[in-house]
Amino acid sequence: MMSATAFRQVTQDRSLFVPAGLFLVLLCAVAFRGQGLFTNNGLAGAILVATPLILTTLAITPIVMAGRGAVDLSVGPLMGFVNVTLITWLVGNGITHPVAIIAWAVGLGAAFQLVQALVIIYVRVAPIIVTLSGFLVLSGVNLMVMSRPGGVAPDWMLSWGAGTSVFSPVLLLLLGAFAIWGVLRGTMFYRNLRMTGADERMAYTSGVQVDVVRIIAHMVGGVFAGLAALSYTALISSGDPTQGSTYTLQAVTALVLGGASLSGGRGGALGSTLGAINMFLISYLLSTFNFGTVSGFVTQMAFGLILVGSLLVNVFVISRRTVA
C-alpha cells in the first residue's frame, strides 16, 4: 500500500521525476554489477549504512521547506553532538537504559533546534548565518566533549551494528521516522509549512502563524536529527566528534538530489529519502569497480558530476512545466 502511495506521488510531482529515474537507473546498474546488495546480508548492511544519511536528510527537509533560504548547516555537527554526549555523558556515567538514551537523543536534538528557531525569529538574523554559527559552535564543542573518536555504545545497542538481519532495530528507527512524517502530512501544520515556504508574506497575510510553523519545523528537524544520531551511534558503535561537516554537506546534497529546492516550498520525505538512497547507491556502485589508489578521488569526482547532471536535468523538467 505504501508503495502505491509513493507511486502516485511520483507521477504527480514532477520534482520527483529525476530522483526516481536516477534511482531506477542505479538499481539496474547495481543489479548488473554487484548482486551482493540483494542478499539478506547485503540489504541489512545497506540499511545500516544508509539510515544515518536518510535521517539527517529528513532532519533538514522541514527546515528547508519552510523557506527563507534556511539551509540548516548545523545538522551534521548536531548529530555528532548528540552522538558524543550520548557516549561521554550518559554511557560514561553508567546511564544506559534505552528509554533514557532515546529520550536524550530526541530531546537534545529538538531543544537545540528550538533555540536556533527562536534566535532566527526573535533576533531576526538570516537563518543561514544562525545555522553557520551553530555549525561552528557545535563542531568546536564536540571536540571539547570528546577529543578523538572513541568510547563504546551501550550494550543493548552493540548488536544493532552487526548488520545480519534486514529487520533490525535500525530499520525500526527509519520506519518510525517515516511514520512521524506520515502523521505530519495529514496535519494543518504541513499545509501551513508548504504555504510558508512557497510565499511567506502571502502565508502571513492569510493568517498563518509563520513563526509557530517555523518553530515546529525546526523541532521536527531536531527530532529527526536525534534519530539520525541514534542510528549513527549504532553504525559505528562508538562516538566520533569529527564527522559533522561531512554529514552536513552530504545531507544538503541528498536533499537537492531528491528534488527539493533550497529556496523553499518544494520537497518532501519521499524525495529526500530517494536522494539519500541514490547517494548510497552511487558510492556502492563505484566501490564495485577497482580504481586502485585513486578510487576515493573517482568517487568524489563522480559525486560532483552526478550532482551537477541531476541539477541540470531538473532545470529542464521544471522549465517544461512552466512552459506548459
Added chain:
Amino acid sequence: MISTVLNTEIGATRGASPLRKHKSISIGFCLLACLLILGALLVPGFVSPQNARSILLLAAFLGLASVGQTLCALVGALDLSIPYIIGGANILLPSLMVAGLPAPVAMIVVLLLGILVGACNGALSFRLQGQALIMSLGLGFAAVGAVQIYTSLGSQFGGTVFAPVPGWLRNLSAFNGKFFGLPFPPVIVIWAFIAVALGWIMHNTWFGRSLYAVGGSRTAAARLGISEFKIWTVIHSVSGAMSATTGMLLLGFSGGGFVGVGDPYLFTTVAAVVIGGTSLLGGAGGYGATVLGVLVLTVLTSLLVGLGLNFPAQQAVVGLLIVPMVAIYARSPHIRNQI
C-alpha cells in the same frame, strides 16, 4: 588602504541605504578597535611587529579567498567550490612543475583552470539560482577529484604532492618573506593592491554598478539592459581565479602541496563576508566590508590563541560571537513590515 576602499563603496551604495552602510562600517571599526585593545591588555606581546605581521599574513590568505565569496554574496549566491579549488591549485601547481613546466607557465595554467571552473560554475548555476550553492559544491567536488586523479596517477601519495617550491614563491608568502627588503611578506601588498583595485572597480565601472543593480533588483537590472547572465558568469570566474591564486600562494606558505589546505576556507569565507556586514541575500555591502570582516575574524582568532584556547574552543567562541555581531547591524525587519 581600508578607508579608500570603504569610501568608494560607501559611494557605490549611496542610493541604497547610506545610513545603514555607515552604521555597519563604523560598528565594524569599533569591534576591531575593541578587539585590539582587549588583546593589548590581556595578551603579552600582542602589540608587536611579529604578531601584526602574522595577523596580516593570515588575513591576506583569507581576504584573497573571500573576494569571490563577497562578489557572489552581492548577487545573492554562495560559492562553495572555493575550498576545493584552493586545494586543487595547491597540489596541481607543484605537480605541473615536477612534470617539467616552468613555474610561471604552470601558474598561468592553474589560474586559467581556476577561471574555467568558475565560469562553468556561473554559467551552469545561472538558471537554478536557488541551488547555486549546491551546483558550486558539485563542481568543486568534480574539479578536486579530477586534479587528485591526475596528481596521484603513478604516485602512491594521494592528496599530497612533494616538490621543491621555488625560492621566490616561498618568499612571496612565507612568514619571514621580504618585500623589497622590508620585513613583511609581499602577499600582504598583493592583497592590499587587489582590495584597492576592487574598490575602485566596484565604484567606477559599469561592471561594478551593474553588480549592485543585479543584487538590488533583478527586474530593474534587466530593464536597464544589464545582462544578468554575464555578471553571474564573470563573478564566478573571478571567484575561481582568486581561489586558484590563494591555493598557489598557500604553497609558498606551507612549503608542500596538500589538498586539504583549502578546507577551513569553506565556512570562514562565509563568516568573513557576514561579519563584514554584506547581506547574503544580495544588494548591500562590498569588499571593503569584507576586509573589515576578515581583520575582525583574524584578530579575534589571534586573541583567542593568545589566551591559550585550543582550536575547538576557538571555533566554538567564534561561532557564538557571529550571531550577536551580525545582530548589531544586519537584523531583518519583522515580517509585518516586509509586506
